[in-house]
Amino acid sequence: MGRRRRQKVSRRPRKRIPDVYPCPDCGNTAIKIELYRKNGMAMVKCGSCGLEMTIEDVNELTEPVDIYGSFIDQFYEQRKAEA
Secondary structure (H helix, E strand, C coil), X not given: CCCCCCCCCCCCCCCCCCCCEEXXXXXXXXXXXXXXXXXXXXXXXXXXXXXXXXXXXXXXXXXXXXXXXXXXXXXXHHHHHHC
């Protein structure tokens, strides 16, 4: 008698949160976020167009995605105020 074959288990890779984000100014995926939790701030920099912004109010629970959301909000607020 033959042995019973084992079924292959297909595993889906987990989705990760990205490290680099799209820039609202130039459109390239080049935004990098540097967290300084001790100082309570974060630096948002675009590698292609040179856009920089400092975000305040960073705590222990803040993730880079949260910083990116705050950056997008402030960016469009500034652009709206200029227009």
